[in-house]
Amino acid sequence: MTETVAPEPTQEQAALFARVRRMMLIAGLTTALAVAAVLVAIGYRLFRTEGSVVATDTTSILPKGARIVATAVAGDRLVVTLDVGGATEIRTFDAHTLKPAGRLKFVSEP
Template sequence: MTETIAPEPTQEQAALFARVRRLMLIAGLTTALAVAAVLIAIGYRLFRTEGSAVATDVTATLPKGARIVTTGIAGDRLVVMLDIGGATEIRTFDARTLQPKGQLRFVSEP
């Protein structure tokens, strides 16, 4: 069997091969950096969301004759101001779960 031996590349061919290798290395590193950036962004979004908001239907029972005066958001709380027969009451709920967190009553002194 005869083996064909590749002739030594000329100086111009060697320079061209080195340039192609350098460009391939740059393209490979750029691709790896882009893939790493996408994976970091996905990981950040997964761990930063703190769970997704679950749609919940909640029925809050108000005392007889009560009416809602105003509502608002304060941080991660839902705030509801009620007028109950002349007395003012503020109720707070967790904005994510809608679970009651507290209430504050205002009454007039006799």
């Protein structure tokens, strides 16, 4: 069988091959860096330590005659709107621990 022998590249061709190899190396390193950044971001999201969620049972005592009008979640707060004898009151609780975070009362001017 006859083998085809590739002629030696010229000086211009060798320079072009070297430049293409360098560009491919840069592209490969950039791709590897991007894949590593994505994997780090995914790992951070999966394994960041916010603490485990603990189920808590909490009893909050309402004033006599009060009734719950509405509830809502705002960020990391639980908001409870109460009607206390005709006056509106808003109580907020931490959504993670259910500890009271604030109280806002609305009353009419006399």
